[in-house]
Amino acid sequence: MIYRIIILVVSVLLCGHLKAVDYEYKTITAPRVLTTEQADKAAENYQKYCALCHGKDREGYANDHAPSLKSKQLLQSGVPHSILRPLSYGRVGTAMAGYLDEVGGPLTMDETWDLTYWLFWQESYDRLQFTEQPVIGNITKGTELYAKHCIECHGKNGEGVNAPALTNPSALAHNKDEFLRFTIREGRDGTPMQAWKNLLTSAEVDNLTAFLRSKADSWDDGKTVLRAMPTKDQYILNPDSEDPNFELKDNKYVMAADLHAALRAGKRLMLMDTRVPSVWQRAHIKGAIPMPYYTDVDDIVSELPKDVAIVAYCSCPRAAADYLVNQLRDRGFKNAITLYEGIFGWMNFGFPVMRAEGLENNMTSQH
Ligand code: HEC
Numbered sequence: 001m002i003y004r005i006i007i008l009v010v011s012v013l014l015c016g017h018l019k020a021v022d023y024e025y026k027t028i029t030a031p032r033v034l035t036t037e038q039a040d041k042a043a044e045n046y047q048k049y050c051a052l053c054h055g056k057d058r059e060g061y062a063n064d065h066a067p068s069l070k071s072k073q074l075l076q077s078g079v080p081h082s083i084l085r086p087l088s089y090g091r092v093g094t095a096m097a098g099y100l101d102e103v104g105g106p107l108t109m110d111e112t113w114d115l116t117y118w119l120f121w122q123e124s125y126d127r128l129q130f131t132e133q134p135v136i137g138n139i140t141k142g143t144e145l146y147a148k149h150c151i152e153c154h155g156k157n158g159e160g161v162n163a164p165a166l167t168n169p170s171a172l173a174h175n176k177d178e179f180l181r182f183t184i185r186e187g188r189d190g191t192p193m194q195a196w197k198n199l200l201t202s203a204e205v206d207n208l209t210a211f212l213r214s215k216a217d218s219w220d221d222g223k224t225v226l227r228a229m230p231t232k233d234q235y236i237l238n239p240d241s242e243d244p245n246f247e248l249k250d251n252k253y254v255m256a257a258d259l260h261a262a263l264r265a266g267k268r269l270m271l272m273d274t275r276v277p278s279v280w281q282r283a284h285i286k287g288a289i290p291m292p293y294y295t296d297v298d299d300i301v302s303e304l305p306k307d308v309a310i311v312a313y314c315s316c317p318r319a320a321a322d323y324l325v326n327q328l329r330d331r332g333f334k335n336a337i338t339l340y341e342g343i344f345g346w347m348n349f350g351f352p353v354m355r356a357e358g359l360e361n362n363m364t365s366q367h
Pocket residue numbers: 060066067068069071074145146149150151152153154162163164165166171180183184188191192193194196208
């Protein structure tokens with residue numbers, strides 16, 4: 001009897017010990033410190049390009065349930081690549097666009113790195129070292145656990161409801177297994193994502209990780225062949241035709257079906273794509289002019305027509321477009337309106353978009 005108790009005690013101690021060792025992460029050296037000039041530029045870029053959705057203070061959830069960019073766990077686990085990659089290339093099919101110039105965005109490679117490090121240096125957490133090893137788990141069990149615990153926020157198919165899309169191919173291509181496991185175990189402080197290590201066993205977390213990984217398909221950055229930007233003489237569609245007679249919702253929104261009908265009927269209007277130009281490059285409504293939400297409106301007003309309906313759209317479905325439309329209205333453009341359903345709503349109705357070559361599957365697989 002006494003032996004049994006001793007064995008029990010020893011094995012419990014041993015197991016506890018083994019488990020703890022399993023999850024002891026080494027810290028790695030902090031990234032390079034930015035010069036004052038780089039830091040100032042990064043802060044400016046953040047406010048200009050990111051604050052709209054991720055919030056002025058990086059707290060997240062200003063629009064589109066964009067995640068926090070200041071949580072302890074993201075900064076411990078995401079610097080550089082799990083932050084740099086979505087920032088550079090975006091997450092296809094979500095409101096997160098690519099900001100690197102190579103894919104048609106406004107930032108240089110150096111600026112994307114500086115912005116990543118700037119986010120890190122705004123808080124004071126250590127970076128943790130993650131293994132490259134795959135996490136082994138039972139996918140069937142992971143599927144059941146996912147259905148039970150995660151659907152509510154991340155969606156039935158991992159498409160994201162009020163939380164990030166988890167089966168997004170661009171996210172899975174860039175995030176290591178250990179990054180996923182760590183996020184599930186530790187959660188994200190200050191956000192609705194709780195630390196599941198308090199509710200699930202380590203094996204269950206591994207099963208969930210393996211399930212998420214099984215959703216990755218072969219995605220690559222697929223170098224986009226950049227289209228030429230439209231010129232001023234292409235701004236107004238059907239310049240000699242009649243104006244559309246839209247019935248607006250809340251005096252400001254046009255419904256996708258009405259816009260589609262007006263375009264088919266060849267009405268005179270201007271379409272503005274207020275997303276980052278990299279996503280305009282991937283797919284846009286034919287004839288739309290890229291006019292990203294961070295455009296300085298005072299620089300462009302002289303080029304825009306006051307007597308033509310200007311329909312702005314984004315993927316948010318409305319935040320970025322509204323942001324620009326409000327500024328235009330303040331400057332006397334009474335005909336500036338927003339597409340109510342956004343471009344994803346438009347596509348879900350089956351209305352056509354112009355795509356970059358070879359990207360059909362990428363864009364549609366998520367809708
Ligand atoms: C109550 C809502 C909610 C539930 C339930 C939930 N999550 Fe989350 N999850 C979130 C939110 C919100 C975030 C983003 C947090 C942030 O701002 O960083 C997130 C982030 C994540 C991320 C990181 C995604 C990324 O792009 O970096 C992973 C992985 C994740 N959750 C997995 C899970 C799994 C697996 C479950 C089920 C065990 C789960 N979550 C349950 C809300 C939830």
